[in-house]
Each structure stands twice: as structure tokens, then as C-alpha cells.
Amino acid sequence: MASGNINGEPSSSRPAATNGTSGAKSGGLIPTNSVTTKDGVVKARIDPTLSVSDVIKQLCVNLNIKEPSSNFALRDETDELVTNDNLRKMIKTKAKLKLVNSPAIEAMEISEKLLQRDEKTFRLTLFSLQKFIREEQFANEFLRREGVRTLIDVISTSYGNTLAYALTAMQNLMELDYGWASLDSTFIFKVVQILSSPSSLINVCRPATAILKRLVEADPVSAPGPLMASSSRNPPAAPPGSVYRYGFDAVFEQMRKEQSLLETVVSRLGTADTALALNSVMLINSLLAHATDTWWEVFIAKLERLNTRKAVIRLMSSHTVEDLTSCVLDFQGNMARVTYRKKTTLVEPEVEDAHSAALEYIWSNSGLQPETLSDGDVMKWRKLGLDSENLSHEFGEVGVLGLDCLRHFVQNDPDTFSKVAQEQVSRPLERRCPLAKASNEVVELLSEYWGVLAPGYATSPVFQPFFLNFYKVHALATNFFLRMWNESGAALDDFTRVVALVRSQVKVALRQENVRPWHEMEQDFIDCEYRAVRDRQMKELEEEDDLLSKIPVRNLRTKLYKESKEFVRQQRIHCLLQGAWFMNAVPVSSPSARKPTRPWRFMRLDQGLKYLHYVDSQVKFPVRNGLEDLPERIDLSLIAEIATGNCAAPASTTRDDISPHSPLIASPLSFSLLTQEGSLADQIAPDQSRWADWTDGLNLLRRDSGHVASQETADFIQALTEIGLKVKLLDLSGDKVEIPSGLIAGPPPTNSDFFFSDLYDPQ
Template identity: 30%
Template sequence: MQSPNLADLLSSLSSHEDAGRKMAAFKLQSLINDPSFAEHFVLAGGLPLLRSLILESTGNTLAYSLASFARLLEVDQGWEAVDDRVVVELVVCQPLVNILRGAMAILVSIVSRPFHADRSSQVITPDNAGGFQALKPAIAIYPQFLEMLVTRLSSADHALCANALQLINSLMRDAITNDNETEWPKFIKRIQDLGVIKAVYVLMQSSALQDLAHPLLEFQALTKILLRRWRDVPVDLLKPEHRRTIKAVHLSSNPEKPPQQEDRNGASKPKHNPYKWRRLGFTAENPEPDFADMGFLGMMDLSDYVRKHQDEFQRILLEQSVSLEQTRCPLARASLTITAILFEHFEVDRMDLEDSKSYLALESRTNFDKVFKPLLLHWGRLHVAGLHAFLRLWKATGAETDDFPKIVELVRILVESVVGGADRTTGIEEIEKEMASFEYSKLRELQMELLELTYEDVWGPHLRGAKDELRGEGLQFVKEQRIRCLLAGAWFPNGATYSDQETGGPVTESSLLRSGPESYRYIRLSDSRKHLHWGDFDEKEEQTPSTASLPGKIDLSIVSSVASNVTANDRSSIKSDSTLKELPHDKFTTTKITIHGYLPKSRGGRDGHSRTSSKTSSARSGSKESVLLTFQPQSHSAASEWLDGLLMLLDQQPITTETNKLINLISDYGLKVRLLNVRFNDDEGIVEGLDGMDGPQIPSRDGLDEDYYYEI
């Protein structure tokens, strides 16, 4: 339904008063967004009025009119009134930011017109052509248009920057899509020469990223499309441009003048050099097959390196000419390899659909560092830095021709580490410096870590299951060993090294300065492993006391907890449900172990420790936890044996470092022994991709004796 304000609006647009026209143009900006209103506006004759306003007005009135016309084009109305020359003239000549915004928005619609969703059924003729072709006549009149457009990317107004970059994106996309193979590279080179790469790189690293996110991300996607297009152009040395490029690389190498030979007619001509292209690092004397993977992109990167580092290029070739052939680094192959590594690192082959998902990620405004890759714009400098790193690693490792794949892997890791680890604000100069100074030893460490992660991914589930099984076996083995220590019994000193047993106080300096032990305590686990027998003696006896001769007896079923300072430095290994209790840890920490429990109600007898209840529940009901026994091993090793032995008897996990190290050592040895039994042709399929292949030859033991050992 027609808006009731439309007639008044049209009347104001045709008014002779500037204030009336300005207000009408201002209101039209918001109203024109409605497709229904836009259609009625055109049918009511508003389009000629708006066009006249653009041609005749200035200042804010012109800015409002341009914005209204741009929005009218967005709803696919008003195309018959478009004047490309006028809009291009405004972009070139107008200094006001608000006017430039509207003018560039109109040009974006014009350039994007062939891809408008609603115009798929409309025939595009030269009179209504869109894309870059529509602007070419106007740009011919104003050749400074592209330069002014790139200059706008440095504007302090973010909206103007966004509009300018959006227009550049539209021109690039149209050129790549619609121009022929020889035209679009010329246009791309032209805008790059004007500094568009540097300007966009600065914007990507700026703090204004949020206002420019979408056009910047589109420019990044277009950069990938460009790289992909160049990669997809096959190198054909029959093409003049390709032949000139590869010839320039050869001439830049400062080749020796070939000897002359006479033809059948007696005229002298250069003799063919059988090592012309292999000298530069190509695989064979026909360089074309080496470009099969990276296409014209690989040739461009090689050519740029040679052109910008010609002296270095000649020096390297001169040095290699006096060295053995197998020690020479193949420069051309190395250059093409760096191109492939960068191509893979930046995921240039990723489809536009996946890039479009990044737009959705920007809505959170927290993914900028993940989505934006400013270093992609410095492809050429990254290629040179990678090639320099390749040459440096080749020399540092003393590599030979057969080692080429190994250096490739090292450089790939270097790129992933340095370039992949850089954040959005890291400058290209920092990247170049880090790649030039990255140590080979650190690179090898990274390589081994990645290799370990790779094996973990492939073998992880199998190894984890084997490790868990072997750790359980190791735990049972150590448990038996620790309990056997308790079954064997041991002497422990009383007196000087103990705290006050009556008060349970800590060890003091005075107690540490006392003379030797006043007595000894002997403790042994019963053969049934259910009772702990102990007794005090004035001195050690040569014969170990029998269990029957020990007066003290503790039923392990009434033991509630074990307290010790042995694990004071290893608290992280203590579980929340452990029966272990820790004593205060200070400079007087000892290896004292205290056993707590619930004594049953006494029915007589001189020693409550020797009387226990048959059932733990009855012993603990209504009883107060008491100290059943204290003793102090004379070394941490002995303390570990007795503390963990007691805990294991109580079905608790061991907690001392010594015991856990022993368990891990046993399980690791067990795993290595099992791995020694893995054969090349096992049916388990551990070695993948080798079906149908003969296994490696098993070494013969002829002439060997048994004087050998395994280093594990």
C-alpha cells in the first residue's frame, strides 16, 4: 500500500528551498529501505527528482541523496538512472567523507550487479552492464580513480574505509570472475602497485578491526582465490609470458657463455649446455614438469626471489659449482617446495563456503585473531624467508640430495611454529627475524614432539590399554615386595629421634641433640597378614625375635589411618579418600610413621594394644581414635617400604615417590619388552599401508656371541 507521506516527500524533493530538499532527502534514506516503498517511489516519478538532486545539490543534501540512491539500488530499483561517470567523478573530486560514502556504495552495487540474486533472469546488455566493465569508460576519463580509491583506505573514518575496501573487493571479484586469463592479472597487479596490500595489512593489524571485519575478511578470501587461480594456471613454456619469465630466471643466474659450434652452413651458434636447468635446481633439463603442482604461482615466487635477491642467487650458485653435486641444494625445487608449504599452511584450497562460515564467527567479536591472517598478504616475503631458512638448514645439517625430504619436513615445522604461532599483530619483520634465527636443535625437539603426538594418535588406544594392564601388574608386584618387607620384620630406634610419645609433639632441636637411641622396637607382620606384632628391646638382638616372643599385637582390621611425614614433599599424590594422614612439615621433619585405630572396650589385661575385637564395626562404635603404634625408619627408602606396605595392606594406593617410580619403571620395562615382540608382518595391522610388501630382512646372528645388552 502506498505511503501517505510519499506525495509530500516528492513535493519537498522538488522544492526550491534548500532546507526542504535537505530534510526530504534525509527522511528518504530510511524510507527507501522498504522494497514496497521504493517501488512506489519510482512509479510516482521520484527517480528523476532524486537524480536531479544528486546532479545539482552539494553538502549534506548531496550526501543524503547519494545514500538514498545507493539503498534504492540495493532493493533492485532505479538502475535506469545510474550515471557511472558522475559517481566516479564524485569519488575522485569530492573531499567530504559523507559524500564519498554514498558514492562508493553506489559503485559497489554497480560492480556487483551481475551477481545480484534478483537479476539472474535479466539479460545484461552493454547499456546496463555491471561489473568492472561498467566503470571502464568512466575510469578512462578519470584515470586517477583507482589511486584515490586505495588512498581512501587510510582514512580516519572507518565507514569510508569499509566502503572503499568493499568497492575494491567488488572490482577484484568481478575481474577474477569475468576477465580473460590475460586481463585480470594486469588489473590485480595495478591495484597492488598502488599499495592496496600494505593498506589492508595495516587495517588488519589495527584496533578498528571490528568496524571493518567483513570487507577485510572478504579481501582475505579474495587473496586466497587469487593464489588459487595463479596455482591453477599451468606453466606452458610455449606461452610468451611464461617463456620470458623462466628465461629471466636463467639469465639472472649469470650463466657462463656457452662454447660456439658450427652448423652445416659453417655459421657459428651456441653449443647446447646439458646442465643448464639442473644447475638452477630443477629435476631435469626440462623445467616445466617441476611446476606441475604449484603452476604459475610457483614460477612467480621463484621469479620474484631471483629478481629481488639476484646477487645472493648468483653467489649460492657459484659456491655450489665448486662443491660435490650431491651436496648442492636444488634452489628451484626448494623455492617450489616453500610455495607448497605456504599454500598448505594458509589452507588456500579451502572453499569459499568455509570462508563464509568465518563471517558467522565474527559475530562474537572474540575470534579476530583466529580468523584474520594478515601474514597471508605478505606471501612474497614469507616465501623468501622460508627459502632462506631452507638454505640455512641445508647447510647446518650437511644435507645431501637424498636428504631433501627431511629438510622439507623441518621447514614445514618451522613455518607451522613461527607463522602459525604468530598472533594478528605480529609484524612481518618479526617473523622474518625469528625464522632466520630459529635454532636447529629446537626445531628437532619440535619434530620429535610432533612425531610422538602422531604415534600417540595412531597407537594411543592400544598403548594406553597395554600401559593400564602393565601398571596393574606392576602395582601387584610392588605390593607383594612391600608386604614381604613387613613379613621380614625390621628394627627401629626408640628415644633420641622421636618426639615426645606421650604428648605427640613435634621433633625439637633438643630432641635431635640427644645422644643415641635408648632402646629399639622390632615390628613384624604375621604370616596371615592380619596382625602386626611388635616389641621393645634394650638393644638389638643378633637373632630376630620370633612372632610369639613379641608382646604387642595389632589387629589390622581396627586400623583407621596411617600418619607420616614421608610424603610431605609429594602431597599431590595423596587421594582425598586415602587413610594416610600428614603430619606438620618443617625443618625438623623425620620419617616417623604413626598408626591410628579404634581400640575395643577393654575387658581386662594390661595392654589394650594386644586385645582387639573380631569385627571392625564393633570396635569403632563408641570408641575414640587412638595411637596404636609409632616407629621411625632410619631412611626414606625403608620408610617408603613400610608406609606403602601398610597402606596396601589396607587396600589403599601407594603414595610415596619411590614406590610410584618403581611401579612406573616396571610397567615401562614391560611395555618395551612387549614392543620387542612386535613383528613387521604381524596380523594386528600395527604397521599400516604395507600389505603385500615383503618385510625387512631379519639380521643374521652368524658370528655373534652372547656378550651383548639392550639399552632401554
């Protein structure tokens, strides 16, 4: 067919193509697009004010195509489907279009080919399926033809690249919020088996990992929106037919049947393939974020046995890809929540076998023997420095975290522990260092230093390898406590004084942990002399109020920290709801990427917290409230990572004298919204505050995230906490209220014959 302009009248009153200018809404000449059909190429001027269905209808009329126009669709050269959302962009960029089968027709043909299993076309069919399955029209027809059952059968019987294509198609289908509720435990176990096999190809492991991650996140709590994911560890029942019927328990129960799975996933953190390492961290993060009470302890214990923290530290040292930074910060935030939960879990040796076993290990390695006193009372744990034999009470402030730290301290060097314990018992009572009590106090100091004060998201925007080595740092600090006790000739009354020395040294030794090597921190604890620590601590006391170190004040700070964190979270999300202008950027890692045709983008979050709506423009303009001015959108559920500091402004938007071959320099105010396949958006914020608002706000909206990307947000939370604390203390000091160093609980009731009275309010 010879090329030429398309003329004629569509069913709409406005022409789909003209020879002159467009209507008033276009305000200028309509660009000419080429449209490829089965008979050749034609030139068309498409009215951007029409719908895609009207454009296709007129093309069929002018090309004398007898089939119904509903059988056809338009795609560009990359096979992207032309929709009402992107039609105007396609026209203005003069995209080369193709008139092809509609997604529904494609779905019908692909479904039939999958059933036929023709060896010559089967793999190519699966390859096409993984591309088209994301399109709603295609997916609906594919689902109507029981395509999920067919795809499950292919996954169950295939291997190699065929299996990789089938798994990727399933992964892409599961980006929808419907259509895959029929996946059962047999399918989940099959994916677990595929992933746990060391011989599985990398391109098979990537989608298999992503499928398990999606299933973990598909619990009923996650259904209303991304923010609901962390609101409960025990989700309610899913509504009938909902895909949000799986979650942690459904996946972990199948994982337990294949004991090597977690070990294999953790081992893949050391792979040279960045994408596979990224997927593996993301799966671990999802499991951590969605773990329920049923299997929480079993899962966490398994991760600890596999040295997952150490594997993540190695990952950060072996990779420099920005994509991994966000994942590792997510892992770090999840570990902060794990640490907090352990700290707030009571030690109950009479109820929990694990607690009893840990205590028995500690005692047996001490080399001490219980002693029966004259009144018949047995002295056992008091010999190790605790104040009583009530272990639940003694570990009340540090919980299972304190017990784990003491067990690791013993396990690190059992012989030295036994020697120290027996040495202390041989001393006069008032000169003994209360070993177990010192261990618990170190746990408190480290928790305070690292902000393990609330169950919410972690506030550190940088990598903290020392925190991930919590047990080792605890052992170093506890040994430092013992050394300070001995070198200072301390007595029991000097316990708080030695605690102050250790607190001072913790701040010095753990400083700048994102850039300092481990051995330097270690030397700070091992080599620093008592006199130097004491002199520095005396100077610090001149600048600080001793009031701040008292337990009630520390508890008050914890409460205010939670309130400040929640306030900042709401503020960041409110900024996203308001919207903002950003510069469209180019990823430094892909300088050959197409330069943005429009330099500015306005983005705004919808009220449902599920989509980021936006518009690209040549100039900034006043954007009305709502979403009418924002025709395009990004599904937040597709975002896997928020990468920061990885984009640069296009050369034409910076300086005219820059050579097109000059290397791009990343802006510190840039960020990218990344999926498994690539970037959905590359932006540069106008200032530091806007960058912090959006990077942290977007991280909070992700199902498996909780870390903070900016130092500004971390400092903001800390500043609000300290201001609130000072205001509260001013109220107390103004009334001359004496704050005790601690509160001693009275004896428990002798029976249950009591009740709590209602508080009486005279007003």
C-alpha cells in the first residue's frame, strides 16, 4: 500500500487525522506518525484529543479493513501498547506505530499455542507471554481461558530457559491485584524446590525469588494499601477470591519442607550477579517484614544460624551498585525491628525451652556451683552478678536480647568466661564485678546508641556494619566494662560510674561506622586506657546533665522518639499528597538512555496511596488540586527500590558548553523509582528538603521497607525527640520534682484476689 495521509470521517464528530492543523486543544500542527500494517506503511496525522479506539476505528475505515476494529490495537516499535494514557506522548514523539492484533486476540492465540505445545513455537510463545501479560486486556482474556492453570502446568514440567520464561510470565501476572488466587500450596512448594536447587540457572532463580516475595507480601493486611503491611503480624481472613490470601505462613510452611532453601538464598547474597543478589535480599526483607508470631522465632533463629548479617555486610563490601544500598538499608531496618522485639520479649525459662537451654549453657560454662544459705535460700545467679534469682525480672529491661548477648559472650570464649566468673567470686563481695548485670547494662547502652527504642522504621540513612555485628560489639564493650572495673579498683557502689565510662567509650568507638574499618573500632575498646577514658568522660560531664542518663528519663526519651517518628512519617506522606515539580534526569549508569523530551515533571500521590500520578511539561505551570492535570501514573506496587544519587541532569539543561561525550555527574538530589526490569522515573529534586520528603515518603509506602534515606529526616526525628525531652524536663525542674535513678517494684501479690480500680477524674 502506498503511503499517504489518512482521511475520512470516524464515528466521532472529530476527525482522527487531518491534512492541516489540529483543533483548538492542540494549538498547532499535528505531528505525522508512521503506521505499519500487514500491507505496508502509511503516514497518519492523529488527533490527540480522540480515544485510541476511535483512532483505530478510522484507520480500519480508511484502510478498508473488514474485520471489527475491536480486533486491533496500536503498538510502538518496542511493542508498548498505545493507550489513552500514552497516546499524546506517542503522537508528539512521532513514534513509529504498528496496527496489530488486540491484546484479547493475542491472549486467545497464545493460550491455544500453550495448549498445543508445539516444540518449534513453544518457547517463543512463552517469551511473548511474559511481555504481554502485564496488559490488563490481555490478562483478562488469558485468565478467562484458564491461562493460570496452563502456566502452572508449564512451570511444573519445564526446565532451563523455557522454565525461566514461564516463571517470568507468572511473576508479571502477579503484579496484578487479581487473577492468581488459585495458586495453591503445591505450586508454592514447586517454586521453593526450584529456588532451593543449586543447579538452577540465574534467569530461573530471579523470577522464582520474585514470585515467593510477592506471595509473602500478599497477606490480607496488605490488601487495602502498602502502608497497612506493617500494622499487624497476625492478619485477618482474606475476602473470597482475593489474591491477598497467602502471606508469610503460607510460604514459610512450604519452605520448611525444603530445609536447604534459606541456606541457598543466603548463599546467593555472595553471587557476582547483582540482580540475583538484589532479589535474594528483597526476599529476605519481605520475610522479615511479614513474619507472623507463629514462626517468628524459628525463622529468626534460622537466619542467625546462617550468619545472614555477615553475608549482608560482605555484600555491601563486594558490590558498589546503588540499587543494593536501598535493599541493605531495608535489611538493616528489619534487623532493628528484630532487635527491638527481642529486647521487649520476656525471658521465661519456665515456659520457653530455648530460654532455659540458654541459661543452662551460661551457667554450666561459668564453672560455679550453687550455694545454699543458712535460711535455706539457694544462691546461684547472684554469683554471676544479678541482684536476685528471679530471671524474668533481672532480664526485664533487656529481654531475650540480653539473654542472647550473654550467651554469645560466653560462646565467644567459654574458658575466659569461666576464669572471669570464678575470679570475681573469689573476691570480697563489695569488690566483685556483677558480670551478668554488666552485660545487661551494655545491651542497654548499645540499644540507646543505635536507637533501638521503638518498633517503627530505623532512622539511620547510612550503612551500619557495626550494628549488624551487635553481639560482637557487645562482647567487646562487656570486656571493656570488666577492664575499666579492674583498672579503676571499683566497688559495687561504683557501678553507675563504670557504666558512664563505658557509655562514653561506646560513642567514641562506634563513631562513623559506615566508613571506619572494624579493626579500628576494635582497637578503641581494647587499647584505650582507663585514665584517658576518665579524663574524656569528666569533660563530657561538664557539658552534659547527669539527669539525662537516669532510667526514667531514658524511658521518656523512648516514648517521645516514637511520637516524633510517627509525626515525621505523616508529614512525609502529606508532602507526597500535595505533589511537587522535579527535573527529569538521565541515569549515570545508562548515559546512552534517551534524553527526556520534556525537562519538568509534576508528581502527586493519590489519596488511596497506591498510585503516583504525574505530567511531563516543557515549562512549570500551576497544577490544580486533584488528578485532572496528571494524566499518567505509576503503580507503587511495582517499585522494588528507591535508588538515590544516581542520576544527572541532561546536558542541555545544565550548560551549553558541555560536550555530549562528557561523563555525567550524578546529582546528590536525584532519585530513581526502580522495578525488576528498569527505572519507572529518574528525577532531580529542587532542594534538599524536597529530596528528603520524597525519598523517605516513597520508602515508607513500599510494602517491605522502613528505612530512611536522608540524614535530614534522621536529624529531624532526633531533634524533635530532644526538644520534647527538654520541654518535659523543664516542667519537672520548674516544679522541683526529684527524678530517681530507678524505680524498685514491690513484691508481687500473694494471690489473685485483687482488681484494678478505675482512675478517678474529679473534673
